[in-house]
Amino acid sequence: MEKTAVELFAGVGGFRVGLNDITAFDENGRAIENGPWKFVWANQWEPATKAQHAFECYATRFGKDDSSNVDIAQVNKADIPDHTLLTGGFPCQDYSVAHPKNSEKGIEGKKGVLWWQIDEILKVKQPKFVLLENVDRLLKAPSSQRGQAFGIILRCFADAGYGVQWRVINAADYGHPQKRRRTFIFAFHNSTDYYANFSKAGRKQKPDATILSDTIFAKGFPCKEKNEAKLSQGNLSKKTFHDLVEVSNKFAFPFGNSGYLLSYDFYTLDVVPSQTIAPKTLGEILDSNNVPDFCYKADYDKFKYLKGSKKIVRIAKNGHEYIYSEGAIPFPDKLDEPGRTMLTSEGTTNRSSHYIQDPKSGQFRILTPVECERMDEFPDNWTNTGMPQKFRYFIAGNALVTGLIKTMGAQINVIIDSESK
């Protein structure tokens, strides 16, 4: 089986960096790809700005030939080159569907919901394997019907002929320098040997054993059952929910942070890491010798206030007065722990931006763009491709911890190497 891949919602290429173990770029700025994946197509388009900084960065590192910079909704899915592995990080949105007005037939989701773009590619291109990333709350969304969003995703995969594995992973639990908790989804088409082997192994043991030892996530990120966790199971077949609209209207489930789906049956369990791995700390990734002046200009007093505990009187839309309160978070950030989750607002004067006391200069400052790249495990200066500094922070907050993808890639390589066709 060819190791060909497509990167959707590519940003600055986190899946490609991880899967091809990229640690550097050459004097022309081109990524040095160590393989084994040939990326035959990538798509990245930022709807919020005219400037396309993430795409320009991607194109600098990988070339423009196989990279597309248009809204994925405008792409004719049949034109996407054939590929074995579909990858992408997509947002948690409202995946609800309904029948079109005046018709019992057909299904309509909200416009601009990116899952439906992925779903269309599954149907049209039928890639053998799929690796996706989303926020951890995907499994519990929306709050009014917990698990509905993920139930819709599972049903779509099952309808398109896939088995699915999932796991919420905190990168810091496995030695990476950021406490970033994300849901990862691995899907495999029922025409693969892997599907047959995974199902067969599953029939010989209890589903919790499969979750704890057989999924690509269990193999790459060893885990054990969380204290007092219980396996639960459910079914998303046409007998239970006759179409996706019924799943959308009725399905709710308390999904555990790990699980799998085969032939419309799913099994889920809460797991925790089974080994203690010393995390890489924020202190270890600092670049104290190369701190641009602007990083020292951030307002100390404002950061101190933002990160402190507070009680503020606020007025709700209905005119009702209430007290908004929040607890203190570390000020400055701890250097002997991994960084906290970076958001797209990183670097701005914001409660969630990192703010540190530099151990070399003794002065307080925000992180540098390179330090943010290091928290995501990109090569230094990966995003230094001509964009304004503030976008380098934004992009780092959008990206993923590439070392996790490298570990998943190693598992997927083993699978592809043993496929017979």
Ligand SMILES: C[S@@+](CC[C@H](N)C(=O)[O-])C[C@H]1O[C@@H](n2cnc3c(N)ncnc32)[C@H](O)[C@@H]1O
């Ligand atoms: C969560 S980020 C993924 C970041 C990426 N994994 C990385 O390593 O940089 C989602 C990306 O999807 C892009 N995006 C949003 N809407 C899009 C659309 N309609 N078509 C194509 N890309 C889109 C955003 O600009 C953003 O870069």
